[in-house]
Each structure stands twice: as C-alpha cells, then as structure tokens.
Amino acid sequence: MPPEREPNLRARIPAPATGAWETATGLAEWVGRRWAHANGHLDVDDAVTCLERVDAGERFACVEYALVLTQALNAVGIPARRLDLRQPDHHVGLSRGHMATEAWIDGLDRWIVLDGQNRCHWVDSDGTPLGAAQLQAAVRAGRPVRAVRRGVGLSAEETDVWRSHFAAVATTGGTWAAGAFVPVHQERGLVCTPRLEHDPAVLYPDLSGVxxxxxxxxxxxxxxxxxxxxxxxxxxxxxxxxxxxxxxxxxxxxxxxxxxxxxxxxxxxxxxxxxxxxxxxxxx
Missing domain, CATH: 2.60.40.10 (Immunoglobulins)
Structure with missing residues (x-):
C-alpha cells in the first residue's frame, strides 16, 4: 500500500493491542467478520478501496480478505505478506486455490499463517502456531494440525478442506518445491513467482536477528x-x-x-x- 494511504487505513481498523499476537489475531477476526464471502473481486490492490466498497454493499472473496488483512497488519507495524495456496492437482479444474496471510509476530519470533476469510490460524499438536512451510511439512508427514479461531477449532470437514490447500504455497517473495513444480493453476495460466526455491528457509528471514x-x-x-x-x-x-x-x-x-x-x-x-x-x- 502506498504510504500516504496508510493513515486512512489505520483510521478504519481496530486500534493495535499491546502485543503483536493479540493485535494480529484481533485483526484476523475483525476482517473475517467485515463482510460475508462472495465471489466478487477488486480491480485495484488497495485495502481502503476494498473497505469503502464493502461499506457500499459489495462483497468479495478470499483474495480481498487476504489483501485487507495483510495491508492492515503492515499498517500497524506487523510485517505481513500474502499467501497463494493451492490444492493437489491444482493445474486442473476450478476452485482449487485460496489466499491467506503470513505475518511475522514480534514476541513469538516466528512467521504464522493467518486466514482472514476463516478468521483462523493453524497450530500443531502442542498448540504452537505454524507458518506456511511448517504447516505444509506437517501435512505431508501426516502430523496432526488444526485450525483455531479465537480458541475455537473448525469442524473436521472445514479442517480437511482448508488443510488441503497447503499442497503448494507461494508467498509475496517466492515459492518452493522439493521436487518438480507445476507452474499452472486451474488451467488458466502460469503461476508467476519472483523466485523458485527447493528449500523454503530462504523465504523465512528471522526478523529478530541482529x-x-x-x-x-x-x-x-x-x-x-x-x-x-x-x-x-x-x-x-x-x-x-x-x-x-x-x-x-x-x-x-x-x-x-x-x-x-x-x-x-x-x-x-x-x-x-x-x-x-x-x-x-x-x-x-
């Protein structure tokens, strides 16, 4: 978002809490309740415009939930980027993708997935919040993960559906694949990325480092x-x-x-x- 637009966005979103994690989960909850999901899309990459059009009665999809949450987090000093998520065999058929957000959380010192549409984040069996690469690795290894929204878990059916979208992940900075990579999504065209890596570690900077x-x-x-x-x-x-x-x-x-x-x-x-x-x- 252009810096001159951020004061307008900050005026429209809840005030930050004392801690980064409370602020981030609070914003995810707020964004998810801001409008009912629909299949409309914006033609501009601007959270303020999205919220203005929601106020006018329009409704949007996962792309716009991720847009608003990501730009809102950055506007309150929480580093965030969008996630492009895809199911297995994402190169055929439709409705095989999802958009979410990944944020660096000060105090937890880790990147964590936040899903604005579903008002949730993902945790492992110990309740530790997960980033996209950790979540993908856990899903592939068959380790238990669950999605929670303000302490309440999603249903088993919802969990199965949304967990399947981590078969392939791209962040704002790049994507990764341990083996072959299918650069086509929903038969519609090329999956563009600024860099393709074998190891996602390079896309996960430790922002607490000095x-x-x-x-x-x-x-x-x-x-x-x-x-x-x-x-x-x-x-x-x-x-x-x-x-x-x-x-x-x-x-x-x-x-x-x-x-x-x-x-x-x-x-x-x-x-x-x-x-x-x-x-x-x-x-x-």
Whole structure:
C-alpha cells in the first residue's frame, strides 16, 4: 500500500493491542467478520478501496480478505505478506486455490499463517502456531494440525478442506518445491513467482536477528547494530551495568577496560523487545 494511504487505513481498523499476537489475531477476526464471502473481486490492490466498497454493499472473496488483512497488519507495524495456496492437482479444474496471510509476530519470533476469510490460524499438536512451510511439512508427514479461531477449532470437514490447500504455497517473495513444480493453476495460466526455491528457509528471514557494524565515534571503537525488521524503531542493549536504547542507525561505544565484556542486543519495535542476542568482545 502506498504510504500516504496508510493513515486512512489505520483510521478504519481496530486500534493495535499491546502485543503483536493479540493485535494480529484481533485483526484476523475483525476482517473475517467485515463482510460475508462472495465471489466478487477488486480491480485495484488497495485495502481502503476494498473497505469503502464493502461499506457500499459489495462483497468479495478470499483474495480481498487476504489483501485487507495483510495491508492492515503492515499498517500497524506487523510485517505481513500474502499467501497463494493451492490444492493437489491444482493445474486442473476450478476452485482449487485460496489466499491467506503470513505475518511475522514480534514476541513469538516466528512467521504464522493467518486466514482472514476463516478468521483462523493453524497450530500443531502442542498448540504452537505454524507458518506456511511448517504447516505444509506437517501435512505431508501426516502430523496432526488444526485450525483455531479465537480458541475455537473448525469442524473436521472445514479442517480437511482448508488443510488441503497447503499442497503448494507461494508467498509475496517466492515459492518452493522439493521436487518438480507445476507452474499452472486451474488451467488458466502460469503461476508467476519472483523466485523458485527447493528449500523454503530462504523465504523465512528471522526478523529478530541482529547484525553488527563496526565504527569509530570520536576516536573510540563502537558498534552499529542493524536489522532486517522493517518496523524496528531501535535496539535494547543490556550489560552488567545497565540498559541502553539506541535508535536505528545509532552507535554504541564499547568499553575499553582490559578483559572480556558481554552484552545482549535486541531489536525493538512498538510491541517491545525481541529475542536478545549475546555480544562478546575482548579489550586488550
């Protein structure tokens, strides 16, 4: 969504909760209840336009639920992308695809599938929320998974139908296939993707990760933490002597007392600090 449209979208959606997970599941619930499913489609890629047309009485399909949820999550600082899901033998017949959302959840430090149309997310037998690659691997291995909406499971029939759509998955960034890949969907044309991978791991960046740059500040050795999190607002650094916060791009001057020094560095967002990473350095 163009940045100038985001304030309009934020004005139309529920206010963020304290935590990213509560915010994300709340938005999935809100989007799923916003209109009754129909087979209409937008001709523009804009959540605000979609909601305006819903207010005018139009009704849309899974594509638009995913559009609104994904853009709404990004608008409140939760990294999200759309998922293009396909059933086995998706290259023949019709109604063999589905659209959902996958979001990076601060605090859980993982990518998780959120289905706006069905107001649900997927969990394993331990209740751990799953990303698309994890869910696909579990389905292929015959491990139990279930879809829940605000703590309530879908029926067995619903679960079977929606679970089958994870036979093939494409994200905004790419798709993957361990073996052969069928690049045709519903006999209608080519499945386009910016990259095709054998291993989905490359499409799942750890947004809690911290990189370290080295610099001099007034002649003193310093580090400049860096992150790939698109909504990071800084870093939290903890040492034995206290806690400091740095803005994105800021520098932290290293202690020069001889010996080994330890600190932890964590990405910060509006939802709090992510997993801390240990930094060890020695001064001589």
């Amino acid at each position: 990189g370290i740059g080295l610099d001099l500040v007034d002649g003193w050795a310093a580090i400049r933490p860096v992150t790939n999190h698109p909504f990071a607002d800084g870093f939290r650094i903890e040492t034995d002597t206290g806690t400091e916060t740095l803005p994105v791009g800021g520098a932290w001057v290293l202690a020069t007392d001889p010996g080994e020094h330890r600190a932890t560095v964590a990405v910060r967002t509006r939802y709090g600090s992510l997993t801390p990473h240990e930094l060890i350095y020695r001064a001589r």
